[in-house]
Amino acid sequence: MKRIPLSRCTSHLQAAPSPRRPSCLYAAQRSIAARSNRIQARFQATVSIPNDGELEVELPEEPSIVARQPAKPKTRQSRWPTPLEKLPSPHPSAAERSVKLHALRSRLSLPQRFPLQTLARSLVHPSADPNPAFNNASLSILGRHLLGYYTTEWLMCNYPRLPMAVVFAAVDAYIGPKALATVASEWGIEAAAEPGGEVDPGLLQFMRIQSGGELPASLRRQAPWSWNVTTTHKIMKTDEFGSDNAAPGPHSLNSTPVPMEEAAQSFVRALVGSLHLQLGAPLVKRFFRDHFTSRHLDIGTLFDFRTPTRDLSKLCAREGFEAPVARLVSETGRLSRHPVFVVGVYSGKDKLGEGAGSSLDEARTRAAAAALKAWYLYRPLEVTVPSSTEGALDTSKWRPNMIDCGEVIV
Amino acid sequence: MSASKPILRTCLSTRQPSLLPKVQCRHESTARRHKKLLALPEAPSYTPSRSEPSLIFNPPSSVPSVYHTPLKFLPKDDKRRQMYNAALQYSNTTALRRQSSPVAAPGTPLSTSSYLPPKPSSSLPAPVRTPYEKKYHLDESQIAEIRKLRLGDPDKWTRVKLAEKFGCSQFFVGMVVKVPEKAARISAEHAEAREKWGKRRREAREERERRKVLWGRDL
Numbered sequence: 001m002k003r004i005p006l007s008r009c010t011s012h013l014q015a016a017p018s019p020r021r022p023s024c025l026y027a028a029q030r031s032i033a034a035r036s037n038r039i040q041a042r043f044q045a046t047v048s049i050p051n052d053g054e055l056e057v058e059l060p061e062e063p064s065i066v067a068r069q070p071a072k073p074k075t076r077q078s079r080w081p082t083p084l085e086k087l088p089s090p091h092p093s094a095a096e097r098s099v100k101l102h103a104l105r106s107r108l109s110l111p112q113r114f115p116l117q118t119l120a121r122s123l124v125h126p127s128a129d130p131n132p133a134f135n136n137a138s139l140s141i142l143g144r145h146l147l148g149y150y151t152t153e154w155l156m157c158n159y160p161r162l163p164m165a166v167v168f169a170a171v172d173a174y175i176g177p178k179a180l181a182t183v184a185s186e187w188g189i190e191a192a193a194e195p196g197g198e199v200d201p202g203l204l205q206f207m208r209i210q211s212g213g214e215l216p217a218s219l220r221r222q223a224p225w226s227w228n229v230t231t232t233h234k235i236m237k238t239d240e241f242g243s244d245n246a247a248p249g250p251h252s253l254n255s256t257p258v259p260m261e262e263a264a265q266s267f268v269r270a271l272v273g274s275l276h277l278q279l280g281a282p283l284v285k286r287f288f289r290d291h292f293t294s295r296h297l298d299i300g301t302l303f304d305f306r307t308p309t310r311d312l313s314k315l316c317a318r319e320g321f322e323a324p325v326a327r328l329v330s331e332t333g334r335l336s337r338h339p340v341f342v343v344g345v346y347s348g349k350d351k352l353g354e355g356a357g358s359s360l361d362e363a364r365t366r367a368a369a370a371a372l373k374a375w376y377l378y379r380p381l382e383v384t385v386p387s388s389t390e391g392a393l394d395t396s397k398w399r400p401n402m403i404d405c406g407e408v409i410v
Numbered sequence: 411m412s413a414s415k416p417i418l419r420t421c422l423s424t425r426q427p428s429l430l431p432k433v434q435c436r437h438e439s440t441a442r443r444h445k446k447l448l449a450l451p452e453a454p455s456y457t458p459s460r461s462e463p464s465l466i467f468n469p470p471s472s473v474p475s476v477y478h479t480p481l482k483f484l485p486k487d488d489k490r491r492q493m494y495n496a497a498l499q500y501s502n503t504t505a506l507r508r509q510s511s512p513v514a515a516p517g518t519p520l521s522t523s524s525y526l527p528p529k530p531s532s533s534l535p536a537p538v539r540t541p542y543e544k545k546y547h548l549d550e551s552q553i554a555e556i557r558k559l560r561l562g563d564p565d566k567w568t569r570v571k572l573a574e575k576f577g578c579s580q581f582f583v584g585m586v587v588k589v590p591e592k593a594a595r596i597s598a599e600h601a602e603a604r605e606k607w608g609k610r611r612r613e614a615r616e617e618r619e620r621r622k623v624l625w626g627r628d629l
Contacts, residue, residue, distance in 0.1 A: 300476045300628070301628070301629075303626075303627065304626060305626035305627070308625075325537050325541050326537065326538040327535040327538065328537075328538050346534060347482060348482075349532075349534065350481060350482040352480050352482065352483070353480075354473060357625070365625040365626065366628060369627075369628055370476055371480075374476050374480055375483050377476055377477055378483060378484070379477070379479070380488070381489055
């Protein structure tokens with residue numbers, strides 16, 4: 001199978017070139033070169049821009065001239081009749097001059113061919129700039145789905161026996177809103193006090209919630225998608241975290257004040273989406289491995305068993321092992337105030353798990369829980385995730401992944 | 411290991427004349443003998459066989475990691491099965507090869523016999539609760555009898571007494587026949603007793619319930 005460049009596949013979905021203002025300078029420069037050669041130019045905007053009149057106010061009048069001479073600050077005032085303060089977000093031409101953006105690109109080890117204008121655009125939340133050609137709404141939708149795909153695929157291939165509830169919790173811990181906001185703060189993303197055209201484009205642009213003000217209606221707790229929620233429903237109908245409520249979509253947050261966490265997570269998602277569009281899937285996969293799966297998560301702490309001893313005997317019956325027997329491995333201070341019992345769970349001659357507790361019941365329950373965890377946390381030695389072979393001609397490295405029959409249902 | 415052997419030993423005081431042959435018993439009565447006994451070798455992990463610097467791995471005893479899947483839980487085609495087998499064989503052979511009489515090791519009391527230590531037994535530790543087999547021996551007529559007795563006089567024929575009489579578990583008696591009136595009465599009595607609890611006892615019981623939930627979360 002031959003790899004087709006994504007831009008060629010989706011160019012018909014991308015927006016028609018806007019005559020008023022280039023969506024980013026990089027595209028504008030290319031379009032100038034292309035126009036001279038009488039070739040149809042492709043633009044970076046992924047959303048078609050509605051031709052409504054209200055946008056005219058905030059746009060400069062001669063964008064082509066601006067694009068041609070972006071680095072001349074002397075003529076800027078005369079060329080731009082609209083002052084910078086009137087723009088909702090920094091002009092794309094300011095990205096090239098921003099020290100913060102250069103530093104961020106180097107800090108994330110992104111190649112030089114990744115344009116700073118795109119990086120600047122991914123920092124603009126729709127609450128700052130409602131124009132879909134200049135905010136990161138569309139990029140963050142793409143990035144969210146890419147992140148969800150890579151994370152679930154990595155989890156399912158590496159831990160094929162995980163119960164679905166634990167998979168949801170682990171996905172939330174890796175790429176949930178809180179985790180993404182933490183990632184953004186570790187990358188050194190700082191927020192602008194107030195978005196605007198004169199602000200440094202290296203700052204996160206979003207409209208803050210006034211202190212003491214109410215949370216906007218779209219961010220408040222809403223009625224769940226469905227009251228009768230089963231695991232199957234969560235898999236089929238809800239998002240990758242199995243949450244009961246739909247998180248507000250990026251396009252619905254236009255000009256709505258949002259918390260910083262929401263803006264930071266939209267930046268990380270938009271960055272992944274723009275990396276996919278600009279640099280291609282292999283680099284995104286490497287980026288994902290370096291920044292997301294490299295984070296340590298102890299999946300063993302995500303389990304919560306209610307009746308571990310019962311679950312374990314059901315599991316042994318299902319798999320055809322001998323019934324589990326709890327045996328007292330060692331004990332100390334049985335008649336004292338702080339006894340310690342060490343109990344192992346055995347199936348036949350094999351030890352399945354071990355637990356320590358201050359009573360025999362506690363040690364037995366803990367041992368059964370440890371045995372169940374040992375079953376669920378099985379990890380195959382050689383794993384090839386499905387996305388590693390996409391677009392590859394040689395499929396001899398592919399090893400089919402293990403698929404387990406599922407968790408124990410009591 | 412020889413280090414774990416008791417240094418002080420009680421000498422059998424034989425008042426009565428014994429028919430057993432007299433055996434010479436050398437104690438650590440002198441300072442020199444005692445010093446020699448206490449000169450213990452270092453733990454094997456701290457005495458590398460090679461002279462060049464090496465890593466010392468001697469972790470304290472701890473709960474086994476849940477990420478190490480037991481042999482029984484591995485799928486049939488997992489490579490770790492062969493690796494575990496090879497490791498077991500290697501450790502067995504090396505243990506047998508290294509086995510020597512305790513009198514050959516330093517720090518052994520002088521009175522130790524020169525027999526080889528016994529082989530480790532393969533018997534498992536004692537079960538916490540006596541294992542039982544489910545018998546499934548009650549038929550329809552006996553179950554009807556249980557129902558009749560329990561519904562006739564629930565205070566006399568409690569679950570415990572019926573379980574003893576028919577050789578089944580109390581849980582099974584509860585499955586077969588339910589007496590909701592008695593259950594409601596008993597639970598009302600318990601609630602009344604709980605009403606009399608003071609603050610300390612109530613908090614202690616609630617705390618215990620909360621700790622019990624953490625058992626399944628391994629916290």
